[in-house]
Amino acid sequence: RTIVSDIAGTTRDTIHTTYNLFNKEFILIDTAGIRRKTKVNEDLEFYSVIRAIKAMDEADVCFLVLDAEKGITAQDLNIFSLAIKKGKGIVVLVNKWDLLDKETNTARDYEKELKQRLAPFTDVPVIFISATEKTRVFKAMEVALEVYDNRHRKLTTSALNDTMLKAVEAYHAPVVRGNAVKIKYVTQLPTIVPSFAFFCNYPDDIKTPYRNYLENKLRENFSLTGVPIRIFFRKK
Template sequence: KETNTARDYEKKLKEKIAPFTDVPILFISVKEKTRIFKAIEMALEVYENKQRKIATSKLNNEMLKVVEAYKAPVVRGHIVKIKYITQLPTHVPSFAFYTNFPNDIKTPYKNYLENQLRSRFNFKGVPIRIFFRKK
């Protein structure tokens, strides 16, 4: 057993689950009884992140700054403007971005918004769904 075995295995595992970069990875040993409680704590933290509800005003204050800093690309001459954002009442954190051209927002910009939601509101380990709706 080398000192870098866990780190190398974690790197390979993250390559295999490539689009999912925000998944917590823990190495535990039942035989040696190490880091078992850490796994339980992490599971509870992910559960709390999944249950998190964000007020629409706070969501708009944070995310509209992000949208202004990095605007959606112009598609076919359309300037895409995001008017406001709400969290939908679902079991998985889901957000509706109300915009003038919802079909013109591409995957890279959607990924950018998802990453910003994760970092600003701590949705570590939780899938996030984003919908674009017509305003």
């Protein structure tokens, strides 16, 4: 069905494949590798990269496939950031794991270093696989399905307020210009990407560190792993 090799640029088109697993039907989209502009020498490959980026718009969940031997590159981080910007679910696959010499904590240490590079969005699953050995391929699909469910998760307003108002009470937003910010209410917005609106008296005075605090609390208390979330502050 498809031609594969170790030679960069072998895959030109995006290949859509229907795949049945766990009594569910998936559409897998295999794309051309996305290399840095300085590495793209042919017009044909340039348009392959464009098609690969556009394929991301079709996806609910994106697999970011890394080479275990090379580690994560600057271009990998660019693709990761693009998936976040587009609000896609993300699973990181570290391929060719079978080629590395491993000790007891190799996977743990590798994941820790990897997530330092992925920061600030580190609530993302990392699966160590081998495509040639077919190691953990089903696990990757299982985790992708979990991320899909997280992306479509709808949280009740009562559950959100019970949890998040306690978090607000435990750590108040810093006072700005003498204004004490009071968050009174939170609700999930009817959007594809999980988005949450916090209603307060001075929405413009809430800065990034406190936004990050609220996001961390959302992730601690609700199943949102692998999913970028949006937080908005509105006047109440």
